[in-house]
Amino acid sequence: MPIRKKAMAVLTFSAIAFLIAMIIFYNRTDSLKEGPVTSYLGETEINIYNTYLEGEKQLLFIDTAAYNSFRKAGKFIEIREEELHIKKPIETLKANPEQFIRDFSGEFGKYLAEFNKAYPGAELKAEDYIFRIDSRGLFGLTEKEIMISTEYHDYTFSPNFRVFIETGITGEITYTPATGNIENAGKVEETPPAEQEIAPETTEAQEEEPVKLGAE
Secondary structure (H helix, E strand, C coil): CCHHHHHHHHHHHHHHHHHHHHHHHHHHHHHCCCCCCCCCHHHHHHHHHHHHHHHHHHHHHHHHHHHHHHHHHCCCEEEECCEEEECCHHHHHHHCHHHHHHHHHHHHHHHHHHHHHHCCCCCCCHHHEEEEEECCEEEEEECCCEEEECCCCEEEECCCEEEECCCCCCCEEEEECCCCEEEEECCCCCCCHHHHCCCCCCCHHHHHCCCCCCCC
């Protein structure tokens, strides 16, 4: 068969097949039903990313609140030689770490009240945390979780925080606001030299009969 006749035969067969396919398609159109709305892959990824950013924004609020609470807890005014003197946070922390961590808890609780207003549903409070101070800084740990719910997925995270700073103290102090309990792990501060030099007063009896050590 000549090439021209083969081409005409193929073209004719293709046209007939296309016509049959169109007839079948239109005959089945009435039975088709609209399916559910689906998201494109890129749209889903954007939604997940935006949810993650929302969680990071809330964590940034908590971290900033902890940092500001640390600064506020460490500042107090005292009278010294008829002049006002403001101590730095680290000076206050070294002087009385137990009181410092209590003051921090109070200041941090004020910021959590603002956090709850900005992000309804969290309902965080200072009593949900365990605060710990060691040589590296101050840490806040909680078992409570925050969930950000969207239409297709949920994002859950724990609003823990840490303020990294050299505190100059040894050992560890843990404070639980719910019970008001402060636990000292290890040695927090050395006894001041002035207190070490103070010896107990001796009685007259002790002076007359001193204790003898060793064999004569």
